Amino acid sequence: ERVEFISYFHHVIDRFQMNIPEHISFTRDLQSGKSFVWIDKDKLMQVLDNIISNAIKYSPEGGTIRFKVAKQRNQILVSISDEGMGIPYDKVDKIFERFYRADKARSRKLGGSGLGLAISKELVEAHHGRIWARSGEGKGTTIFFTLPLMGRRRREGK
Ligand code: ATP
Ligand code: MG
DSSP: OEEEHHHHHHHHHHHHHTTSOTTOEEEEEEOSSOOEEEOOHHHHHHHHHHHHHHHHHTOOTTOEEEEEEEEOSSEEEEEEEEOSOOOOGGGGGGGGSTTOOSOHHHHHHHOOOSOHHHHHHHHHHHTTOOEEEEEOTTSOEEEEEEEEBOOOOSSOOO
């Protein structure tokens, strides 16, 4: 369905913010104005839920999670950054593979199946977007994804 992404994203972040551990803070850098995208809200919720849950799970005590949206030519670029321990450079692309866990010992402690980001990748690509990560050991992690903007419509409707 046609969704205004900025207000949708604020909404999703609000819901998480009510339940985060006290030592973690959120900052938002979402553009003002409207950005319409054609999405399945439930599926995109699954994507955001996984990325945000990871960011929380891997955040250090007192960490900040930063949410950004930038409007580009014909797409929006969404990013979610944390200040966690990061992922070694040579492993960053692997985190989107099924069952991949960057650090076995740590993963066992923190739980999870290693499927979250693989599913997120499928769902973003089903929306004609791309998803990738930037990280480094001790440098925190940023997950980026894009979604195509809807063209201007002459008439509103379904
Ligand atoms: P699941 O999401 O299925 O519960 P998971 O969180 O381990 O399990 P993914 O979300 O697919 O699985 O992430 C894959 C791996 O990538 C994680 O196990 C972790 O090693 C690494 N990873 C993902 N996000 C981050 C992050 N923000 N900081 C550090 N490592 C991360
Ligand atoms: Mg996960």
